[in-house]
Every structure is written in structure tokens, then in C-alpha cells.
Amino acid sequence: xxxxxxxxxxxxxxxxxxxxxxxxxxxxxxxxxxxxxxxxxxxxxxxxxxxxxxxxxxxxxxxxxxxxxxxxxxxxxxxxxxxxxxxxxxxxxxxxxxxxxxxxxxxxxxxxxxxxxxxxxxxxxxxxxxxxxxxxxxxxxxxxxxxxxxxxxxx
Numbered sequence: 001x002x003x004x005x006x007x008x009x010x011x012x013x014x015x016x017x018x019x020x021x022x023x024x025x026x027x028x029x030x031x032x033x034x035x036x037x038x039x040x041x042x043x044x045x046x047x048x049x050x051x052x053x054x055x056x057x058x059x060x061x062x063x064x065x066x067x068x069x070x071x072x073x074x075x076x077x078x079x080x081x082x083x084x085x086x087x088x089x090x091x092x093x094x095x096x097x098x099x100x101x102x103x104x105x106x107x108x109x110x111x112x113x114x115x116x117x118x119x120x121x122x123x124x125x126x127x128x129x130x131x132x133x134x135x136x137x138x139x140x141x142x143x144x145x146x147x148x149x150x151x152x153x154x155x
């Protein structure tokens with residue numbers, strides 16, 4: 001049975017590792033987003049990984065060492081002493097979220113840092129999150145079940 005695992009990569013090697021692993025026949029997923037980056041003389045849209053230094057790979061437990069054929073693969077992400085396994089539904093949720101053209105409008109009323117909330121709409125609907133940060137420009141939510149931090153810009 002094939003499971004999704006999280007491979008930790010060298011910094012800025014996510015796309016290269018995903019490409020190398022795909023070439024040797026390993027199914028992998030490196031979620032990418034487009035960001036506008038500001039330089040001193042211009043602004044430019046760049047495609048960057050959603051998760052820094054992480055690539056998701058789907059393979060059998062017995063084939064886990066194959067990922068180290070890529071020079072940029074450092075190690076697996078571990079959870080409770082075992083390689084972290086990501087559920088298929090979580091990968092589908094990430095893909096669905098990235099395919100959605102607009103960021104969902106989110107409003108928070110009288111919510112404090114540390115509060116536990118349940119997201120009511122969007123690709124992360126029905127997911128529980130902990131409010132980590134609230135500013136005038138964005139919210140930071142910790143999705144414990146997915147093991148990730150979600151930063152949502154305020155429109």
C-alpha cells in the first residue's frame with residue numbers, strides 16, 4: 001500500500017527534488033503558489049513552494065529509501081518517532097485549495113489568539129484551527145490535524 005510521506009529538502013531545492021523524483025518514477029507533489037516579490041527596482045511574480053523545504057511523496061514503505069537518490073532530499077519528517085504519513089484527503093484538500101482562484105473572505109469577530117475555531121467555508125471547511133496571530137493585514141491559523149500553519153490575507 002502506498003502512503004504519502006513528507007520529505008525534508010535542502011533550502012530552495014523543493015522544485016528540483018520534485019523534478020528529480022518524478023524522473024525516477026516516484027509520485028510526488030510540491031504545492032506551488034504565485035507571490036509578488038518586491039526588489040529595490042521592480043516587483044515580480046514568482047512561483048514558490050507553499051511549504052518551504054517540504055515535498056510530498058507517495059510510495060510504499062519498502063521503497064522509502066529511493067528518495068535519497070535525489071541530492072536535495074535530506075530526511076523524512078517524523079511524527080511520534082515514525083515517518084509522518086499524510087492522509088490522501090489532506091493532499092486532496094491542499095490541491096483543491098490551490099485550484100481555487102480567489103482567497104476566501106474571512107472575518108473574525110471578537111476572537112482572541114489561542115482560541116479554537118472551526119472553519120465554516122472554503123477548502124478547509126470543517127477543519128479545526130487555533131488562532132495564532134491576528135493583525136490588520138492577515139490571520140495566522142494552526143491546522144493541527146493537517147500539521148500546518150495557514151496564513152490568510154485580509155482583502
